[in-house]
Amino acid sequence: MNLKKLGYSTGKVLFPGLNVKVKLDNNQYFSNDGVVEDFNAHVNKLDSAFGRDSLTEKIPDSKIGLRYENHAFNGVQFIKLVNVFWKKRDPVQDIFVSGHESTHALMSFGKENYLLNELKKYNFTFNPFESYSDEDDIADVGGFLGVHKAGYDIVRICRGDDLDFIKEDILNSKKARNSFHFFKFNYNHS
Numbered sequence: 001m002n003l004k005k006l007g008y009s010t011g012k013v014l015f016p017g018l019n020v021k022v023k024l025d026n027n028q029y030f031s032n033d034g035v036v037e038d039f040n041a042h043v044n045k046l047d048s049a050f051g052r053d054s055l056t057e058k059i060p061d062s063k064i065g066l067r068y069e070n071h072a073f074n075g076v077q078f079i080k081l082v083n084v085f086w087k088k089r090d091p092v093q094d095i096f097v098s099g100h101e102s103t104h105a106l107m108s109f110g111k112e113n114y115l116l117n118e119l120k121k122y123n124f125t126f127n128p129f130e131s132y133s134d135e136d137d138i139a140d141v142g143g144f145l146g147v148h149k150a151g152y153d154i155v156r157i158c159r160g161d162d163l164d165f166i167k168e169d170i171l172n173s174k175k176a177r178n179s180f181h182f183f184k185f186n187y188n189h190s
């Protein structure tokens with residue numbers, strides 16, 4: 001099995017959307033498959049590469065992004081392989097969805113600290129792992145962070161009420177820090 005030929009990398013790998021380089025362990029492989037229009041065909045192709053049966057349940061057309069996991073034995077050890085892919089929408093939405101799927105991938109690999117470090121780097125004093133129990137909510141935080149890093153206003157992302165509380169939490173965490181600095185400034189000069 002030629003993992004490189006199948007598109008997988010290990011070591012330092014760029015996760016799309018989140019736009020962060022992640023140092024994977026030597027039993028962890030990642031593939032950014034980018035834009036994929038037919039998820040069922042794509043997943044069946046991945047499964048057949050690993051000798052797995054095709055999915056019995058169809059992936060609904062409404063799905064716009066996916067993180068897909070596989071396991072294999074490479075002759076030395078068991079390895080985990082994760083693919084991310086998404087459907088093309090508009091540029092901002094594409095960053096959001098790929099960031100969301102990349103965050104799922106971080107969790108597949110136990111690399112949650114990369115999301116926390118990036119949040120900190122961009123002054124979001126917020127720990128989604130403490131605030132949320134639903135993995136999809138945490139993944140949405142990664143989506144928002146990616147959009148913010150790309151220079152877009154995260155207020156532009158809307159997909160109904162579901163995302164609104166996450167958006168609020170992220171924006172508030174930044175606000176809280178700013179007002180703290182403002183307060184400190186006043187304090188020092190009074």
Ligand SMILES: [Zn+2]
Pocket residue numbers: 100104135136139
């Ligand atoms: Zn998700």
